[in-house]
Amino acid sequence: MVETNYELDMSNIPNHIAIIMDGNGRWAKKRFLPRTAGHKAGVEAIREVVKYSNKIGLKYLTLYAFSTENWKRPKVEVDALMNLLVNYLRKELEELNKNNVKITAIGDISKLPQACIDELNKSFEITKSNTGVNLNLALNYGGRDDLINSFKSLGKLIKDGKLDPQEIDESSIKSNLSTSDVPDPDLVIRTSGEQRLSNFLLWDVAYSEFYFTDVLWPDFGEENLRQAIYSYQNRDRRFGGLK
Numbered sequence: 001m002v003e004t005n006y007e008l009d010m011s012n013i014p015n016h017i018a019i020i021m022d023g024n025g026r027w028a029k030k031r032f033l034p035r036t037a038g039h040k041a042g043v044e045a046i047r048e049v050v051k052y053s054n055k056i057g058l059k060y061l062t063l064y065a066f067s068t069e070n071w072k073r074p075k076v077e078v079d080a081l082m083n084l085l086v087n088y089l090r091k092e093l094e095e096l097n098k099n100n101v102k103i104t105a106i107g108d109i110s111k112l113p114q115a116c117i118d119e120l121n122k123s124f125e126i127t128k129s130n131t132g133v134n135l136n137l138a139l140n141y142g143g144r145d146d147l148i149n150s151f152k153s154l155g156k157l158i159k160d161g162k163l164d165p166q167e168i169d170e171s172s173i174k175s176n177l178s179t180s181d182v183p184d185p186d187l188v189i190r191t192s193g194e195q196r197l198s199n200f201l202l203w204d205v206a207y208s209e210f211y212f213t214d215v216l217w218p219d220f221g222e223e224n225l226r227q228a229i230y231s232y233q234n235r236d237r238r239f240g241g242l243k
Contacts (some may be wrong), residue, residue, distance in 0.1 A: 003030050006223075006230035008056070010194075014186035014232055016060035017053070017225075018208070019198055021045070023192030023216030034079040041218035043088055052222040054099055054133045056237030060182055061133050062106070064200050068142035089119040093126060100132030106178040136182055138143070143202030150176035150203075179204055187232045189225075191217045209235055 028038030053061045062243070066081060085150065089103075096103065102124040110117070113202060120139075129148040153176040157163035163172070174180060184204045190196075197205070211228040 006226050008226060008229055010056070010232050012233050013056050014229065016183050016185045016187065016203070017056075017058060017187045017229075018062040018064070018185040018201055019049070020064045020188070020190040020198060021217040021220075022194055022195075024218060026192060027216040027218045029229060030127055035077055038218060039077075039081060039084055043084060045218050045220050046088070047092070048221045049225055050096070050101065050133065050135055051099075052225055054101060056108075059141065060185075061078060062136040062138060062182065062185065064138045064141070064198075066141070066142055067105065067199060068107075068137045068145055070198065071140075073149055082116055083184055084114050085112075086119050088207065089123050096135070097127050098121075098236050100130045100146070101127060102130040102134045103127045103137070104134060104181075105137045105139050106146075106147070106182070107139045108178075109139050111140050134182075138200070141178070142199075143197070143199045144179050146179070147173075150174075151177070173203065176204060184208065187211060187228065189213070189228050191220050193216050207237070210238065 008097075018061045022037035024042045026038070027041060028035050028059065031037070037171045050061065065085070070081070071078060093103075103120075105120055105124075109120055112120075112189055116139075120137075136204060150173050154163065154172060158165055175239075183205070185201060188197075188201070188205055188208045189211045191213055193212070197213045201208075208234050211231055213224065213228070
């Protein structure tokens with residue numbers, strides 16, 4: 001764990017933090033372990049980050065768990081990731097619910113294995129009334145796909161005579177995204193030293209603050225998240241205007 005002296009302003013906690021959890025494979029490779037071991041270690045990081053997010057009163061935490069491009073990975077790795085999702089939900093659901101965590105998801109989860117869908121739906125139902133941090137899992141999610149689906153929905157409304165094309169605005173596009181019920185992220189974090197979005201929340205991050213760290217995801221914990229939030233709190237967010 002990283003030792004820091006970062007004192008957070010508890011009146012300025014971001015409303016929504018989105019994290020690109022990167023570096024599981026490299027973490028495993030450094031230890032001469034299979035990539036699946038890195039993914040298992042990454043689950044431990046999720047546990048700590050969710051716990052701390054709830055503690056500080058964060059409202060939304062979106063984790064990029066499986067992208068539309070991740071299907072290109074070897075089948076054995078994809079299967080391992082799906083099994084990890086099922087096991088995580090089965091093992092953690094009771095504790096998450098007890099701690100008032102609400103579980104939701106974005107992306108096309110209908111393409112996931114049935115066991116994943118069943119566990120997700122169970123988690124959604126059990127935690128739907130919780131008022132703590134909203135743990136929002138991006139699963140089979142891609143920013144471009146989300147935009148395409150939004151445009152298709154708008155196109156159908158136009159075709160059916162329910163929408164004037166001249167009335168299309170930011171609100172109508174957002175309302176047809178899978179993130180329609182989630183506010184735009186205030187802070188986007190990416191671990192492992194990479195500095196790109198990788199097709200994550202392309203519409204939603206227009207005015208997000210970005211924080212990149214060399215820490216590999218399995219090593220990312222409470223103090224690392226505190227440091228990221230501290231960095232966010234010391235920035236001047238102008239949203240294109242002046243203060």
